[in-house]
Amino acid sequence: MAYMQWSEALSIGIEELDREHERLVDLLNEAYAVIERGASTEAGLSLLDGMAAYAATHFATEERLMEAFEHPGREVHRRQHEFFLIKVRTKRAALSADAGAPWREDLFRFLSDWLAAHILGEDRLLGDYLRGRGMR
Ligand SMILES: [Fe+2]
Ligand SMILES: [Fe+2]
Numbered sequence: 001m002a003y004m005q006w007s008e009a010l011s012i013g014i015e016e017l018d019r020e021h022e023r024l025v026d027l028l029n030e031a032y033a034v035i036e037r038g039a040s041t042e043a044g045l046s047l048l049d050g051m052a053a054y055a056a057t058h059f060a061t062e063e064r065l066m067e068a069f070e071h072p073g074r075e076v077h078r079r080q081h082e083f084f085l086i087k088v089r090t091k092r093a094a095l096s097a098d099a100g101a102p103w104r105e106d107l108f109r110f111l112s113d114w115l116a117a118h119i120l121g122e123d124r125l126l127g128d129y130l131r132g133r134g135m136r
Helices: 015-036 041-068 074-097 103-132
Strands: none
Touching: 015 041, 015 103, 041 074, 041 103, 074 103
């Protein structure tokens, strides 16, 4: 079962960004599925790294668009991306230090909650702004 469900409600109306968001949700679900099957901590870590790397690439796409179209909310938005990457790094460090900790639920709850809140918040504002500039 998927940990996080993608739905049209998460669409921000910009095709490229929607595609990347869907991919992020897929990566989260793949990581969860592997860990559910009883994967090692190492496998969990490498999946977490893969997701964080893809998130960084996706954030760069959005930040490039925000600069190009001079989105007025780009500083606040950029700081949220930065916060997410720092937080994932911190959680990864905690996981390496204590593989026995009940980290899974905490980690996946954080990832899915943050992703949904960010997409429905700053990303949606960005989508509206870009659509107002004729982008689809
Ligand atoms: Fe974003
Ligand atoms: Fe995004």
